[in-house]
Amino acid sequence: MQSDNRRVSKAGERKAARRAGRGRSRAAGLLISVAGILIIWEIGALLLNRYFLPDPITSLKAMAGLFADGSIWAHLLASFRRVTAGTALGLACAAPLGIVMGRSGKADGVLGAFFRFLYPVPKVVFMPIVVVMLGIGDGAKIFLIFLAVFFQLTIIIRDSAAALDPELSDVLKTMRASRLQRLRHLILPGCLPGILTALKASLGTSVALLMITELFASTSGLGYFIMNSMDSRDYPQMYAGIIVLALMSAAMYAFLEMLEALLCRWHYAQGTGE
Amino acid sequence: MDETEKNIIEVQDLDFAYADQPDVPVLKGLNLSVREGECLAVLGESGSGKSTLLKLMCGLLTPAAGRILYKGRPLTGPGDEISMIFQNYGLFPWKSVRANIVLPLQLRGEKEDPDQVDRLLKYLGLTDCARRYPAELSGGQKQRAALGRAVLGRSRLILMDEPFSALDIRNREKLQRFMKDFFRDMKMTAVIVTHSIEEALVMGDRIAIFNPAEGRLGHIIENTDGGSLPADSMDYYRRIRDIRAALNEEGADAV
Numbered sequence: 001m002q003s004d005n006r007r008v009s010k011a012g013e014r015k016a017a018r019r020a021g022r023g024r025s026r027a028a029g030l031l032i033s034v035a036g037i038l039i040i041w042e043i044g045a046l047l048l049n050r051y052f053l054p055d056p057i058t059s060l061k062a063m064a065g066l067f068a069d070g071s072i073w074a075h076l077l078a079s080f081r082r083v084t085a086g087t088a089l090g091l092a093c094a095a096p097l098g099i100v101m102g103r104s105g106k107a108d109g110v111l112g113a114f115f116r117f118l119y120p121v122p123k124v125v126f127m128p129i130v131v132v133m134l135g136i137g138d139g140a141k142i143f144l145i146f147l148a149v150f151f152q153l154t155i156i157i158r159d160s161a162a163a164l165d166p167e168l169s170d171v172l173k174t175m176r177a178s179r180l181q182r183l184r185h186l187i188l189p190g191c192l193p194g195i196l197t198a199l200k201a202s203l204g205t206s207v208a209l210l211m212i213t214e215l216f217a218s219t220s221g222l223g224y225f226i227m228n229s230m231d232s233r234d235y236p237q238m239y240a241g242i243i244v245l246a247l248m249s250a251a252m253y254a255f256l257e258m259l260e261a262l263l264c265r266w267h268y269a270q271g272t273g274e
Numbered sequence: 275m276d277e278t279e280k281n282i283i284e285v286q287d288l289d290f291a292y293a294d295q296p297d298v299p300v301l302k303g304l305n306l307s308v309r310e311g312e313c314l315a316v317l318g319e320s321g322s323g324k325s326t327l328l329k330l331m332c333g334l335l336t337p338a339a340g341r342i343l344y345k346g347r348p349l350t351g352p353g354d355e356i357s358m359i360f361q362n363y364g365l366f367p368w369k370s371v372r373a374n375i376v377l378p379l380q381l382r383g384e385k386e387d388p389d390q391v392d393r394l395l396k397y398l399g400l401t402d403c404a405r406r407y408p409a410e411l412s413g414g415q416k417q418r419a420a421l422g423r424a425v426l427g428r429s430r431l432i433l434m435d436e437p438f439s440a441l442d443i444r445n446r447e448k449l450q451r452f453m454k455d456f457f458r459d460m461k462m463t464a465v466i467v468t469h470s471i472e473e474a475l476v477m478g479d480r481i482a483i484f485n486p487a488e489g490r491l492g493h494i495i496e497n498t499d500g501g502s503l504p505a506d507s508m509d510y511y512r513r514i515r516d517i518r519a520a521l522n523e524e525g526a527d528a529v
Contacts, residue, residue, distance in 0.1 A: 171364035
């Protein structure tokens with residue numbers, strides 16, 4: 001038994017070392033890919049030598065200027081608010097619904113058809129309806145992002161709720177756990193990795209939707225800023241806007257990854273084998 | 275003392291079929307008594323209804339006919355004194371070993387005594403893994419954690435479904451010795467379901483042979499000095515031969 005423990009703890013040390021190594025190689029990978037993009041961009045700009053592809057230094061300088069004079073902040077915040085509000089709303093509706101559908105065959109039977117029908121439809125086709133009904137304000141933009149995220153999240157959360165080990169459900173039954181205790185000890189923690197994966201997966205969709213909604217009759221947001229810069233042929237500023245949007249998405253993704261590392265450590269815990 | 279008082283649990287004329295296949299009886303007219311403090315091994319082939327029997331005995335399933343008495347009273351559902359340890363140990367992957375062990379107390383809203391938990395972890399040889407997740411444990415450690423959870427929850431009767439099936443031979447023997455001592459130290463009664471004659475012989479004070487065709491228990495073999503294995507190898511093989519004969523008679527096809 002003692003040797004058992006020793007073996008496991010040695011394996012634990014090896015794992016910690018591996019994890020540290022992974023962290024280092026990830027940082028190196030990030031550095032290399034950023035450098036790679038900048039180099040390809042620079043070469044492209046040099047070869048093309050046209051006004052619509054300024055070199056990265058010019059674009060980054062323009063970006064620094066936008067942050068320095070504060071003109072980009074309002075757009076960045078407007079976009080950030082829309083994405084987070086739409087996603088939060090989507091999650092708030094998708095989590096209970098996905099859990100109910102995953103845990104009850106009856107609910108899944110009734111609602112499943114609805115989701116099968118609407119899930120594959122790109123939600124951007126509803127934009128005219130949403131604009132007609134809700135206008136062109138923040139509400140309509142948030143609602144469209146909500147729509148896209150909601151369907152994606154519901155499907156993934158339903159699948160992770162359905163995949164929970166029935167044995168664990170039985171264990172809680174033998175301990176006479178209440179419904180609320182089942183939710184707290186089994187369903188929520190068991191679905192959390194799925195929820196975070198779903199959020200990461202839906203981030204791309206919601207930023208794409210954001211971009212589209214901000215192109216139309218909008219006076220704020222990064223999408224508007226990018227299009228406006230294009231219309232006024234201020235290309236360094238247009239590229240600066242694109243970089244800011246990319247950085248915002250990357251930061252949100254990194255935040256979700258951090259949450260995952262913090263809350264779902266168990267999900268990556270691995271056995272030592274016997 | 276009258277017979278029922280010595281028995282911790284009694285299964286009487288039990289019938290059971292699953293709701294989706296009501297015409298296919300899994301158990302039929304099954305009778306079984308488990309004596310207080312013994313370890314009863316139920317031996318039979320996989321898929322013969324042994325696991326169903328355990329689920330009925332811990333109140334997870336309700337009999338179609340017949341009844342189950344726990345300490346003389348009809349069993350109406352799950353209770354604190356009966357614990358089931360499932361084939362995959364039933365540990366919650368997102369809880370540390372310690373959090374898994376104290377779960378029954380937490381669910382009942384009782385405060386844990388940290389010293390008692392520490393003593394138990396030490397007894398189980400899990401002190402160093404208390405903060406680890408189940409996925410980081412070996413099969414034997416997981417099994418010990420599951421036993422610890424049952425003890426801390428104040429169970430008197432432990433029902434175990436194929437407890438050694440996921441272990442290799444060396445760890446299996448180690449855990450078998452540990453469990454024999456554990457049941458004795460904690461004064462627990464245990465029912466172990468297995469498809470292996472050897473396991474039944476090592477663990478069981480009595481061995482009940484399952485008849486899969488009729489969905490009931492056939493022979494019950496007394497194995498009083500079982501577990502002192504195998505001081506006398508001739509005796510050990512004679513016992514195996516007897517069990518094999520009984521299995522053949524019941525039409526079961528165990529390993």
